[in-house]
Amino acid sequence: MSKARVILSVEQLSKQYSGGFQALDDINLDIRRGEIFALLGPNGAGKTTLIGVICGLVNASSGRVLVDGHDNISEFRQARQRIGLVPQELTSEAFSKVWDTVSFSRGLFGKPPNPEHIERVLRSLSLWEKRNNRLITLSGGMKRRVLIAKALSHEPDILFLDEPSAGVDVELRRDMWAVVRGLRDRGVTIILTTHYIEEAEEMADRIGVIRGGKLMLVEDKHTLMSKLGTKVLTLRLMAPLTTLPESLNDFDLSLSEDGFTLDYGYRSTVSQPSDTPNNIAALLAALAEADIEISDMDTRQSSLEDIFISLVKEQP
Amino acid sequence: MNLQSVKALYHAEMARSLRTILQSVVSPVVSTSLYFVVFGSAIGSRINEVDGVSYAAFIVPGLIMLMLLTQSVSNASFGIFFPRFSGSIYEVLSAPISYVEVVLGYVGAAATKSTLLGLIVLGTASLFVPMHIEHPFIMLLFMVLTALTFSMLGFVIGIWADGFEKLQLVPLLIITPLTFLGGTFYSISMLPPFWQAVTLFNPVVYLVSGFRWSFYGNADVSIWASLSVVFLFLCISLALVAMIFRTGYRLKP
Ligand SMILES: Nc1ncnc2c1ncn2[C@@H]1O[C@H](COP(=O)(O)OP(=O)(O)OP(=O)(O)O)[C@@H](O)[C@H]1O
Ligand SMILES: [Mg+2]
Numbered sequence: 001m002s003k004a005r006v007i008l009s010v011e012q013l014s015k016q017y018s019g020g021f022q023a024l025d026d027i028n029l030d031i032r033r034g035e036i037f038a039l040l041g042p043n044g045a046g047k048t049t050l051i052g053v054i055c056g057l058v059n060a061s062s063g064r065v066l067v068d069g070h071d072n073i074s075e076f077r078q079a080r081q082r083i084g085l086v087p088q089e090l091t092s093e094a095f096s097k098v099w100d101t102v103s104f105s106r107g108l109f110g111k112p113p114n115p116e117h118i119e120r121v122l123r124s125l126s127l128w129e130k131r132n133n134r135l136i137t138l139s140g141g142m143k144r145r146v147l148i149a150k151a152l153s154h155e156p157d158i159l160f161l162d163e164p165s166a167g168v169d170v171e172l173r174r175d176m177w178a179v180v181r182g183l184r185d186r187g188v189t190i191i192l193t194t195h196y197i198e199e200a201e202e203m204a205d206r207i208g209v210i211r212g213g214k215l216m217l218v219e220d221k222h223t224l225m226s227k228l229g230t231k232v233l234t235l236r237l238m239a240p241l242t243t244l245p246e247s248l249n250d251f252d253l254s255l256s257e258d259g260f261t262l263d264y265g266y267r268s269t270v271s272q273p274s275d276t277p278n279n280i281a282a283l284l285a286a287l288a289e290a291d292i293e294i295s296d297m298d299t300r301q302s303s304l305e306d307i308f309i310s311l312v313k314e315q316p
Numbered sequence: 317m318n319l320q321s322v323k324a325l326y327h328a329e330m331a332r333s334l335r336t337i338l339q340s341v342v343s344p345v346v347s348t349s350l351y352f353v354v355f356g357s358a359i360g361s362r363i364n365e366v367d368g369v370s371y372a373a374f375i376v377p378g379l380i381m382l383m384l385l386t387q388s389v390s391n392a393s394f395g396i397f398f399p400r401f402s403g404s405i406y407e408v409l410s411a412p413i414s415y416v417e418v419v420l421g422y423v424g425a426a427a428t429k430s431t432l433l434g435l436i437v438l439g440t441a442s443l444f445v446p447m448h449i450e451h452p453f454i455m456l457l458f459m460v461l462t463a464l465t466f467s468m469l470g471f472v473i474g475i476w477a478d479g480f481e482k483l484q485l486v487p488l489l490i491i492t493p494l495t496f497l498g499g500t501f502y503s504i505s506m507l508p509p510f511w512q513a514v515t516l517f518n519p520v521v522y523l524v525s526g527f528r529w530s531f532y533g534n535a536d537v538s539i540w541a542s543l544s545v546v547f548l549f550l551c552i553s554l555a556l557v558a559m560i561f562r563t564g565y566r567l568k569p
Contacts, residue, residue: 055410059568080412091403107324108411
């Protein structure tokens, strides 16, 4: 990837917490300018730790991070002013007002006051009516919006959203994604972690899967889905089966309770080992040989969620 | 220097203090007034002059110091402990702001607040005792330096503490005894020689003594010794703060 296209570069990053726990293990990752990157991984995978190291909240054990070419430690000012962070945990100074806390964030990041910008941000997050409320009087979802507003107050080039949907209802979530899309249209790079895989599927350009501190894969979303996507062929039978004939043992088949439906899981890619008879033609031939008649058939592509689960379950 | 950021931190901290202005001002004013009623009027009327001033006037500088020390430590320690406790410290840590600037913002605000309180208590005291300050500039210098130094110490405590107990332990167990034994209510020349010698290891003696010198022109120890001790303390606190930030101690895992 050309240097100009990379806005964030993580090189050989490892993190061992003081207790000895290895939370990140040799992470290498390039984020492209203007993309939405989704980081997926189970609880404890190291997502928040990775974001923490990039943003300066956690000391790395080794490796380095370049933000738009600036080392995040030796040139922390240039690096950090480009970054906005929405943390996973809801935290706030309970007694300050929405407007004040968002303006404070802008000042803290070294930007001169700009009430028009703050107003735009608050309006886009439907917080304008709440601007004079104390944070303690807001609901959890509203507090999360405030955290997003704080992160956007200084007009960052890169926005980190650590589990932005946690505790946010469907409507708020839709609004939030509209804001995220708007940001992307303006060229802001967005890196998010989420447990809602539909969200990654819907929003992200690229997806990284992290597990046990290791980056398992980074892939364009569509490539990922076609590469790893398994398909399921559902066959409706003329007559019910009680057991599967031995001749079908080689196929990944499952029979429904009533014996009328057969599900066949297969990979849609060409990279099948040729010695396994896992393909539709072979299955249909085998069924014909066993005198099993088919009344209807249907195929379904697995979702990112299925891919994710199968990846995360695989042993290293 | 990123002044915009320092200003933002400083203002936020001052605003936090202003939200609690009532207890910040009322409690030190009330407690000092009580000291004056009890020690200045009730007991003081039976005590002869100390070092050439009435007992009530004698205790004024010490009382202001007592208040200045405790307020500086508690303001600054709460100022940094609370965001650590609530987690909102993440924003400061991720901001393009250097450690020196963080300290300037937090410690500057805490020191400003306790200096203002010191002046208010001074004003309160002047209602009880007719007073004349011989070296007002030295007095102000002492106040500001002490406020800065002990705010810095409070900042360190606020970072070191991992619970509210520890946060209150240090002021209670160290600062208060040192101040009470630091010559606020007596001149160390009143002590037996052995205890006079021991007392000289108490840094607060130098603060109170120097501060009293700026009021009445005489003191237990020389003004230069007092000023040196204040500077020494300032340097120690600065070194502690620098070390904390270099290693990320208790701030960054
Ligand atoms: N300060 C710390 N000290 C020691 N271990 C830690 C610390 N913070 C996190 N860990 C450990 O590091 C691992 C990764 O944690 P991290 O918070 O990065 O996971 P995550 O992927 O964000 O998980 P989640 O989806 O639950 O948010 C976990 O096993 C966690 O227990
Ligand atoms: Mg996390």
